[in-house]
Amino acid sequence: MSSSVDTAIFVKPPTRVSAYLDWIQMLTGAGLILFMWSHMVLVASVNIGPSVMNTIAWFFEATYMAQVGGPIIGATLLLHFILAARKIPYTSDAQGVIWRHARMLHHTDTWLWLIQAFTAMVILIMGSVHIWTVLTNLPITAAKSAMRVQGGFWGVFYLILLPMVELHVGIGFYRIGVKWGFIKRSGRKKFHRFENIWTGAFILIGLITIIRLWTLPIAGN
Amino acid sequence: MEHETFYTDLLCVGAGLAGERVAIAAASAGFDAILLSLVPARRSHSCAAEGGMQAALGNCAMGEGDSPDVHFADTVKGSDWGCDQECARIFADTAPVAVREAANWGMPWNRVVAGKAKYWKGGEEFEAEEKKDKHGLITARAFGGTAKWRTCYTADGTGHTLLYTLDNKVTQLGVRVHDRVEAVSLIHDGENCTGCVARDLKTGKLRVYLAKATLIATGGYGRLYSETTNTVINDGGGHIIALDTGLVPFGNPEAVQFHPTGVVPTNILVTEGCRGDGGTLLDVDEKRFMNIYEPAKAELASRDVVSRWMMYHIAQGKGVPSPYGDHLWLDIRHLGAKHITTKLREVYDLCRHFLGVNPINQLIPVRPAQHYSMGGVRTNSNGAAYGLKGLFSCGESACWDMHGFNRLGGNSLAETIVAGRHVGLKVVEFLEGAEVILKSSLADQGVAAMAKRIDRLVNRTDGTENVYAIKDAMQLVMMEKVGIFRNGTDLQAAVDTLREIYVKAKKIGLRSSGIGANPELALALKMPGMVRLAICVAYGALMRTESRGCHARDDYQARNDRDWLNRTLAYWRDLDADLPDLQYEPSTKVMYMPPGDRGYGKTEIIPMDAPKED
């Protein structure tokens, strides 16, 4: 063994960790956005007819995509949360700073970030509960979903979770666009408007779906 | 007195372009340097120079055939033969090197684009062919009083970009910059200057800087006037501490320039580049007039000449009436939106933000405003101040004296880094040979004296005069009576009033506590000094019974080369006195170019060899 002291420990080597983490945060975010929108479209198929939804659900289970994909989505959600949470202040001091800052600034995009930070917490808890409940009670059928919603508690549960998810996803979509430079200064306003309409549309579809499930005659299945 | 003390080789009072350039020279030669600045260095007034700096590169089509010789001749003519021709020569020769050096440090000079290009002159469009072999080299634009297009530029943010470029260099070299520190008196033993007593403007505490060499690079004294394009920090602070030694003279204090295009009412400057690029001046009938008064140069005669014709034209009833007094119009509409939003972008922004005027389709209200101080701390060609060893000065604060009685547009920005380069090397030579004894006892005395002054102001020992009222009174007198057109009666009245104001200035008492970064105390400390400077300007102007460059006397309209081909040296030997001692020295020791006609501006000339009158 060399007798010399390892002087390298005193020099901070250039690290790529931040770059990797930023990539992963963006990619998990983008993946979850795509998943959430697809998920919403699939669930909304119940509006066409319960059998359509059942067929789609059957397809995902027959191909084991639900059994494998479900936990992967759960893990992705957790990973994304941990990465993004690096940016959320941990101490109450820092939380106070950003809260006062946002209140002072009257700046939409800053508020949007606070909304994201808040919805992230809600989604982490409620989303996990939802994933657990669904995955431990396979197969997914329109009847089971309807029964859950009609139970009352779950109805309210989804009425809360729905806007949380759609806001978070919509804002996240916009944020990736501006952060990574896909949306330019000249297109920002237009994109902002598009994103509002897009998010609104998804919330609306979600509401219709919840109402549909709430009113779906369970015996008829 | 307890105080912090800093030791260094070179102390630069002022961290604008000139101060930074000298500091870079010293640091590059391995010497330690400290820069003091009233504001963060990058906020210095150098950033406000918009149009560009002159250097005879001769790259652009309209600059073809240019050389340092032509630049030298333009500068001497511009000065109305009031300059030191040795310095003007050094300047013209060094300017191209300084421009290229700045490029090497990262300055994004605009470049020649080969091919046919459309330009404007006096409202007329014309075409010129930019040569292929010059493509990509540093280009230039036209400025007033020049035979060739010679003003190198970066859009109209030249001073800003140059200042950032140099400050980057300062950062790279690790030069210490102490911003928000104000030098309040020089430390000297009657022979050598060894630093200064300073006040930390963040805390109000006094401190000491001991240095082998001290440089004053604090810019001009425009704030002696109420209507000035200068920033609020151009209050002559450096001149005050030099003059207060009683040993260092204030050279040509009366040489004060008025810029033709200050915006009405805020006196914000719109660059000469507007006229250089083809903008015109219009009167109340929206008609040009400069082409009538000055057929050859029209809007591009030198600043003193254009300013005078503007005031003359207004006096003929041709001004545009406004609640802020009569003004004239600057018209750049014909240059087109693209030119205005790129090459004159700052002008475009400030017109919209401060005036609510869009210069692409509207006229800009303008009127001459105080702009530049040709006078300053008198130095030799090495930048060494008269009267004290180890004291140097450079840039606008100095009377090096390449500008004489009128500075050409684009020559001030150039002076900062050209003279800065030259003086920097001389400072290095001085430091290499310096055997300096730094005496802390002198510093202690300086601090004690300043602390006593502060106590007296805070405790209102000497009186209760309001410092702001004194400042306003002084600025008003200067503006009304020591302005563009001067005469004996007004100047005498100005001197008399200023002497009365000086008495009051010595009886200032603070209305606030004076604790910490107190702005009232900062002003009160320098107010008597500012009034002394104002008296020097007015008295120097009163005594100079001729018209030369920007010094235009109604009662002595001729340029008198027989009696006044000289430079005023104002000494303030006794702080209890209320007038300076004026001495005179020849304008220039070497005469490469004997006095002649400028080619613009109607002047009667009394030649050097004219017989004396009794």
Next chain:
Amino acid sequence: MSRQLKFNIFRFNPEDPSSEPHTDTFMLEETPSLTLFIALNKIREEQDPSLMFDFACRMAICGSCGMVINGRPGLACKTLTVELPEEITLMPLPVFKLVGDLSVDTGTWFRATNTKIESWIHTDQEFDPEAIEERMENDLANSIFELERCIECGCCVASCGTANMREDFVGAFALNRISRFIMDPRDKRTDPEYFDVVGTDQGIFGCMGLLACEDVCPREIPLQDQLGILRRKMAFQGLKNIFKPKEKGRHRRF
């Protein structure tokens, strides 16, 4: 009838032991073309000579007078009172150390950050006073100037959520500055070297994309676009040679 303006101004003198942070109210009659520069000077000269604030150029090019005007960081000199309601609240810029009242120490902060990001042209090319300058395309010079227009007023930093929460974040100004050097062929730094400077959470990856910087910048510098370009550039740089071990010899040393 001109308006009576009500100014609520933050007051605190850290050097004065008897001073406590509080708000003072001043009334001022509005005059035509009144800017906050004129208004604050009037208040100082006529009502309270101890009021601390910073101005220099008073034409929006020096960056001295950044302050929080009715909640938004901006340059006081170019703010016309006509654009504001009758009640105007002025606060010092956050993030920077308070000197007193509305005055903050931006100089120290910016100099430290500029030193940290090595804001200068890195080259080993000696200057030759005899040689003509190196050529450059005029369009490139203009593009560099577009980013070089930053006046370091601090508004982007003060309005930045990240900079408010974490002290070591360099802010949009520094990221824009680095973009300027990346663009400049005279700076011989390579992408990996730039990555070492800003490829961190103190640099571009700390930016959360809130775009307040873009929205308050008094110089309208295209910060959104520049930050986007820089993030992509640095992110891809981070992926380069991802599978190549950085120090090959390290494990074989013994």
